[in-house]
Amino acid sequence: MKLSALIALFADWGWRQLLLVTVMFLLFAMMLFSQDFTQVAAGVALFLFGMTLLETGFKALSGGILERILRASTARQSHSVAFGLASTALMQSSSLVSLITVSFVGAQMITLAAGIGIIIGANLGTTTGAWLMAGFGLKVDIAAYALPLLVLGVLLQLQKGQKIRGLGAILLGIAFLFLGIHYMKLGFESLQGTFDLTAYAMTGLLGVLVFTLIGMVITTIMQSSHASLLIIISALATGQVSYENALALAIGANLGSTITIVIGAMAANAWGKRLAWSHVIFNVGTALIAIVMIDGFVWLVDGLAGLLGIAADNYLLKLALFHTLFNLTGVLLLWPFVTKMADLLTTRVADKPVTREQPLYVIPAALSSGDTVRQAVTLEVGHLFDNSYGLIAQGIGLRRSVIESEESLAHAVQNTRRFMPLDLEGDYEQKVKNLHNAIVEFIGQAQQRDLPQAVIEPMYQLRRASLNAVQAVKAIKHMHKNLARYGVSEQAAVRQKYDMMRISLAKLLRALRRQMQAEKPLPSEQMDAFFSHWQQQIDETSRQLQASLDQDIRQRAMSAHIATSIMNDEVYWRSLANHLLLAMQLFNQAQNLPDKQTGSGELDAIAPTF
Template identity: 85%
Template sequence: MTRLSIQQILLITLILSLFSLMIWSQDFTQVAAGVALFLFGMTLLENGFKALSGGILERILKVSTARQSQSVAFGLASTTLMQSSSLVSLITVSFVSAQMITLAAGIGIIMGANLGTTTGAWLMAGFGLKVDIAAYALPLLVIGVLLQLQKGQKLRGLGAILLGIAFLFLGIHYMKLGFESLQGTFDLSAYAMTGLLGVLVFTLIGMIITTIMQSSHASLLIIISALATGQVSYENALALAIGANLGSTITIVIGAMAANAWGKRLAWSHVVFNIGTALIAIVFINVFVWLVDGLAGLLGIAPDNYLLKLALFHTLFNLTGVLLLWPFVPNLADGLTCWVSEKQVAREQPRFVLASAISSGDTARQAVALEVGHLFDNSYGLIAQGIGLRRSVIESEESLTTAVQNTRRFMPLDLDGDYEQKVKNLHNAIVEFIGQAQQQGLPESVTENLYQLRRASLNSVQAVKAIKHMHKNLVRYGVSDQAAVRQKYDMMRIALAKLLRALRRHMQADKPLPSDQMAAFFSHWQQQIDDTSRQVQAGLDQDIRQRALSAYIATSIMNDEMYWRGLANHLLLAMQLFNEAQKTSAKADNQSELDAVPPTF
């Protein structure tokens, strides 16, 4: 059974279970609807901030991580503002993977993001459950929808933020109502557990809840709502909060699965930090409870105000984790760098340009042609990965436009390492082989043929170099929520994917294209490249004036269009040179056959 089918079965099972529970209990329906509204609100809030910032978050992240204190402050401030530690964590994974910030800086941001989640607990405990929050949601809903109908990207982003806040408020409201109603029909507090066993069991439950919902904020809301209505005891709520913290590591681990070694190192640092913090909180939970009671008195929090005391506990154990790990961040970064090693990609060995192939001009020419084809195949695969598509998609009959538009995520790839192992090494071998072959006194026609193949190899290499540069911005902007940005990058990706498909088919053909067909092919794709280039550049100035694009992102698009155009032209030229070399080789073979036929009289 495939992984996809297992996911489908689990999803169907979850839907049927929820549907059954909602039919069985109207109160559960209110709680479930509240969770759904809250999660939807968080999604809108994330999308709104991403659209409104126009890359500002990434720019601030890049320049605000010079010191560890700045990294922690950035993580704290950005998570407090957006109420989404997962968004901040995933952006940080991307930046660390691309080595735009150091691993130590990334760890600092993760620590700050953990602290930032505590602000959500304070807001929910101190405000969300004590007033009629739904009354504030409705005006925000109206204004948010009105702004969403506007054309300006910034206005729509602001509208998404207001809608997100409105749905957060509605989610809190319905969860509060649901738990209050549930209290009269089903008493969850009857299952309360005390002692170490209770702490461990409820920590596990909190972890499972967060893992399922992929949101520690939503988990905390459930915990606070259940505590407010007496459905869970204060002691068990503390354990649930510890579990929610642990469960939040799953999001970043999933996000880093496709990342390179640097992204995985950051994910492991998050796991180490959260597990370490959770262990400290569990082992010293009685000490933390004593500290919370003492601090609550100093802060004027009533002894029976368990909601605010839970928020204080959540802040206290996260702050303790940050303070304890702070001096050891450089050591942790060094340790993870050694422990999570770079994926060792086997150096691609030449298959055809071997010493035995230099015995004659014909064998040398054939060996180089086959090796250039080998190099082109590797280059083609890396470029396909670089634009976020699988080889199988390009080699199929699937719509490339649909495949590009359905892309949901770009994760950084180690294209530098792959280039060294799979492309440059082969090109070096080709150049060295041709140099050795020339010493054998080859005919001029063979030498010229080898030069053409070497130039074809070089152009393939240059194409891969271009995708290395372009891929970094595809990770950042390739699936941007800004329609103007996404459209520009989709244009380039679609055109390049179509070119790759066409080149692949011709490279696999049994015979080289005749000169007239090759000229028509080259002219057609040159026109396609020029047309796409004009479409990408068109309207950039207007988008900047109308604030649909920031100048920062617009210049990135201009640079990437230059890389893209160079990449496409290098691929075309590689194909043309390879085709010409194959034709020359075929003519030479035919002439050799004619020369071998004895004359008849």
């Protein structure tokens, strides 16, 4: 490859790809240089792979249980914190809990304050991993337990059932975690005979800052504070790092864990970004407290270690105790201010000024669970309806404010003097079709995931509702040219026909608007009655219009040219009204479909604005 082509290739890459290639090159070079380092690196790789399998297994095995408990655990702040702590302690993955929480907050299924509670609870839950590794992982030959788990895990993975395969993934994950700990321990023990890393130990504030930065970098690269803590504990157990420097590394690992949620929030909306900011504030604040008060924490750890029966030279358990204490301190200090922080972030981290055509909810972060997929599609279809409603209102020459008021629509229509110039073709492409494309693409991505039928079925309904809204806007595109021309005609007979269609559509838009703004969808029976009533209204208006048009043609009150235009527009008008009604009916049906994941007969969602 020519040098210029190579330079062009690197220029096309983003910073993530360049960072990945750089890290891989450095790792490869160091593994060629040192067999001992290869063992440590292999241990870390096995540990990270095990965590990935654990996340996959818990997602498959839970079948929505995690999301269900999350939604039920936000009534009180204490419940949110307890959920974050318990779920992270169980799954040993704060990143999974954090990313699911980002998607739930982004879809507005839980409040920002509840999300903050879960995040700080998850931070406290990560400390359980340090206790397990320090108290058990490095003192027992856990590689002996890994092999039977590998056999059982592979056997279960070969089965067809989703939950059985999920259990197999969990067993394999635990096995690889054990193997990772084993090889990392061996690597550091071998490395001790080749290098003496303690020669680079640093004391005082400078040592705390330098090793905090090192811990942060390690966690940023591996995207796992659990893996970072394993490295720290393994290095401490083999004497490759001093106790004081290990404490600073633990602070850095905690600080570096914010990168995972920040990256996850990049694809989220403003609510997800607010939650990510709260995580950054919490971790940075906790790290600063730990750095400034590290001598006090060391003194407290020594005192509590004596009370708990931890030997004075058992630095592994003392490191785990330190990790728990400074995280607990951060939780206790932030606890009283969670609600105020949520309010402040809502004010300060504002929604970016976006054009109405951009998707607001069907974003990658919403693909994390079936609940958020269903909620995101529901809200985005509501967003598309709102755009469609605005374009149709403009197309018939009325302002949204008039339709949404109590003003007489007949009076507003009959007193129209002119139609504002519109680019309905461009607006349709940008504000409606683009959104519909995004919805269809998002549903396609969701279908590639193993989602329950309770999620798939309403998505089909919502997609059809979206398509009908698109068809309604296409109908107003065809009508608008003649509406703008004949809707203000000096010929009373001509104007009357267009006024009839405009009044009918305005009344329908007002009824649909009010229905979409209702707190809950109509029960199926009431929706059927609503649909039937408006079908009758459309049919009756059509009969009156055609009877009046026939009479005008017989009396030659208008030219044949105008009469045929009215006939064509009457077809578009009926199509528009029917597509709007069908879109509303499908949307309502999708919300009323039983949600077997949550056990609720209705989607517990914030109603989108139409």
